[in-house]
Every structure is written in structure tokens, then in C-alpha cells.
Amino acid sequence: MLRFILRRFAYGLITLWVIVSLTFILMHNLPGDPFANSEKLTPEARAILMKTYGLDQPIWIQYGAYVKKVFSLDLGVSFYYPTRSVNEIIAGTFPTSAQLGLFAITIAVIVGLTLGIIAALNHNKSWDYFAMFTAIVGVSVPAFVIGPLLSYYVGVKLGILPPALWKGPEYWVLPTITLSFTTLATMARMMRTSMLDVINQDYIKTAKSKGLSQITIVFKHTIRNAIMPIITILGPLTVNIITGTLVVEQIFAVPGMGKHFVQSISTNDYTMIMGLTIFYSALLILAIIITDILYGIVDPRIRLSKGGK
């Protein structure tokens, strides 16, 4: 098992290096540069800035320097906020996004899976229709509709919870609900499909033929097998949600990472774009490794075929 994990990490580093290189190449082939928008800049000042940031160097030297910096965990200084490093910006905003994201994904998993299981066990009965109606609403109504509605009615009109900001537990509730909605619905639908698939498997009939109770069959035989496809998507989904979502963070004025993804692109903030891309990729690679390990724990067939033990 340890060898398996170490090997996965080695592959992960190689993947990351490829991503760093690709990002670098792509960024340097985009038109425009970070200082193109600052109209008041004299050509001399511009040249000085380019020199300071090393942008006048041949590309392969810039590349070498960048790779070296990235792998020593330094993502460079933002072009847009010249006084702050990309590391600082991530450190300042990621914890908030991650907290919100983790709350949301936890709720989505717990509620979503429960809904999916209830729906499948009551296939084509009213509970099933109720759960799937909720799921369809969840998938089709976007956060920019649910968010403001919650913020206005629950936050402003009823005044039960703060309508915005991120200052303590009571502030966490509305953004979490909003953010979890779509994911919750996706989870519920996937789990239902997967459960219905497993329920029709021969081994469930075997379990029944042993005289096991309905509850034992559901918990010991059905759910464990039905949850496999969920585990597969859970990793990427979590990374996506904990790195911040512009919409929800804007609606509730949550000081998260979401806006930097958008802002860095509109301002041509090279180091920021690359830094965020690499940060995101690193998280994604980590999530996939964790998914594989989890999968190995839950599904014995994977464990063996990958040579771990």
C-alpha cells in the first residue's frame, strides 16, 4: 500500500510539472502583457518594469527560473498587486473559500446521498418523486437565483440570519446552503441511479435468499456498492468547490478566492493566473490520489489490480 501511494505521488509530481510547463507556454503565447493597460506608463518606465519582472529575458531562461521557483513553492509576485505575492493572496483567501466549500460539500454529500437512497428505496413512489423533484430544482435553478432569494427573504426580511459577510457561524449558513444546492442535487441523482442499478444485481438476490433483513441488505450490500461512482467524482468536485466560486462569494460578500480567478484574467496578471492554475492543479492531483486510495479501501478489486497490498 505504501509503495502504491508513493508511486502515485511521483506520478502526481510529473503531471504537475507538465501542467506548469503548459501553463507557461500558453501564457507566453497570449497577446498583450500585464502593463499594456496602463496607458499612462512611459516607454521607459515600462522597460524598467519589464526588466524588474524578468520579462525581457529569453523565454527559456524565464521558464527555467519559473519552474525552479514553483517547485520551491514560490508562485511569484502579482503583477496587479505589486506589493503582494501570489502566495500571500492565496493564503489570505483560500482558507475562507475552503471553509465554505467544505461545509457545502459535507452538506451536499450527507443530504444528497440520503435523498438518493430514499428515492431508490421508494422507487416510483411519492418519496422518489419528491426527492427527484428537489434534485431537478436544485440542478436547474442557478446559485445566482437561490442566493439572492435566501439573502433577501431569510436575511433581510425575516432577519433570522445575516444576509452577507463572513464573520462567524451564523454568517456561514446561507452561503453554505446556496453553494451546496447544485452539488447536492447532482449527488442525489447519481446515488439514486447507482442504487437502482445495484438493487437489480444478482448478489442482492443472494443476500435476500439468505434471509437478511431489508435494512441489512441496504446498508451492508447495496449502499457500499452503489457509492463507488460517487467516490470517483467526489475528489474533483471537492477541489472545484473549495477553491471558491465567484457567484456565491460575490452574492454574500465572502472574502474568498473566487474573484481572483476572474480578476487575474481580466487584468492579464500573468503570475496570478499561473499561480492559481498551478495551485488548483496541485489540489486536483492530490484529490485524485486520495480518491484512488479511498477506492482501494472500498473496492478490493482495484487494490489488487494496482499491485498494492
Next chain:
Amino acid sequence: MNNILEVKDLKVSFHTYAGEIQAVRGVTFNLKKGEALAIVGESGCGKSVTSQAIMRLIATPPGEIKSGSSILFDGKTDIVKLTDKEMESVRGSEMGMIFQDPMTSLNPTMKVGAQITEGLIKHQGLSKQAARERAIEMLRLVGMPNPEARIDQYPHQFSGGMRQRVMIAIALACNPKLLIADEPTTALDVTIQAQIIDLMRDLQEKTGASIIIITHDLGVVADIAQRVVVMYAGKVVEQGSVDDIFYNPQHPYTWGLLRSVPRLDNDEKEPLVPIEGTPPDLFAPPKGCAFAARCPYAMEICLESDPEIENVSAGHSAACWLLHPNAPKVERPVEVGGHHNG
């Protein structure tokens, strides 16, 4: 009471969007204690539905065991009338079942040991340790080499034949009085098939369990069964001892079945004669004999009304108008069955 099972007028339907499928349309047969009974018939004739009804494994809905059906088990309980909870204590403890495809009938994410012990823990209240010991003993009994190590492995680590042995261990773990095997060898290699049948016969002798075995293979019937039920389109068309069915078959469908499989005793290369045509639509079964459309001997009456079951001799009966005293005498095909003079 020496019948372990008395199935009487069993009718099972499935309610689908397209209408009601009458999968089993009045099946009656008995199974004696310690006896092995084979159910044969083309695929789709209701063999699996019949056997699953006996264990109440038919999902309802869409399935329905029609009122008037009765399945008397061990002289006292009518399976049809038990509550779901009561049924749970019968399944697995008094009856066990083996399914066709050992590749899909074991839970892939659970060690085989746990799959054997869960029934023992539930029905016999064994401790984990005691159940584990019993499971090892069961694995040894079904011919699993090195059971102490194998018990902690997962299904994908076993071959098809070994998985079917695990299934047999599961089905027999609680010493059931009845073992139902639904085409237990169909999915296996020919050499493995014989081993599994030998094992089942051997275990029947050791445990005294009664067996219902569903099979396409008349060789298997001859190997293990004492009695045979021949089914066609949801009904029993003929039943009797193995000798009755092989050497004195009465129903044209049985004749067809016997001609459509290789002869057991004959080295001459005789051509196999498949039965022409297809079984009737179970949404709207014909009012006469269900086999009439394919029967070379069909008469007018056959289309008009369904033949009653007639006794041929003790324990041997068939449902065919040819058995009526006024029916024309028909020479059954000479090549039917085994030794004609024996």
C-alpha cells in the same frame, strides 16, 4: 408427512406497462424429503419464477403470486401466507438457493467469509468466531483447498467453479431442508460442471437436504434427480420419475425435448432435432393447449380447450389430449429416450 414441499396451483404474474405477463399459470408438484427433483423446459417457461416464488424472492410489484396458490413447506407453513418478517427466518435457514451465474451472485466488495457467516449469525445466533469456524468447515466441505486463507479473500480472487462452491457453502451453511439450484452449472466450463454436480449429489447424501434443480441439461437430470417436472409456457405438461420421463414419455413436448438433446447412451451420430417454432405469448396465452401451434399431433380439440392432467401411472402424469381414451393412437417417435427395451 414425507413431503417437504407441496406446490399447488401456483400462479405468478408480472404487471408491466404492456400488460400482465402470466409467467406461471397453475403449477402443481410435490417434493419428497431427501429427494432431488429436476425442473426442465425451454428458457422463458417459468422455471426461475417458480423457484423464486418458493423462496418468495419475486419482487412485488411488479410480480404477484395470485391468490389460490399455495406452497406448503415442511407440512405446516404456507409460504404464500407468511409475512415478510416470518419469511426472513425461513429463507437461508430452512431453504437455500444457488443461482446461475457465480460471477455476479457474490457481493464483489465483501470477503467471502463474511458472506457465508452473515446468515449463520442471523439465523443460528453464532458468535463471530464460531460462525467463522463454521464457514471454514463449510468451505472445506464444498472442496475448497486451503479454506483458512481463502475465507479472507474477495470473490474476484476465485475462479467461476470456486465461486459456485462458495455459493453452495452459503446456501447450505445453516443446514437447510431444501436447496434450490437454478441452472447452477450453465455458466461454467464443461469439466467444472460435472464437478459441481458431483459435489451437490455428494452433499445431498451427507446432509439429507431435498433438492430442486433447474437445468437445460438432461445429462444433469440423469446424474442427480429422481423425479422430473417438465414445464412449458408456465405450466407443468408432464411429470414423473426419471425413468418415466426418459423411457416412457407421454407428452409431445417431452418427446421434442428428448430429441433435441444428445442421447446419453448412444454413440451413433443421430441428428438432433430442435423443436420448431416459439412458445406462445404469455400476455395472452392461448385458450387451448399452449403447445398446439408447435405440436405435430395437434387436433381440433387442442385449439379449443386445455387438456387436463391425466395420470399415466403412479407418480407419472401428463397434460395432453392424446391421453384421452377417444384420441387416436399415436406412435411416438422411435428415437425418443434412452434404451427402448431396457
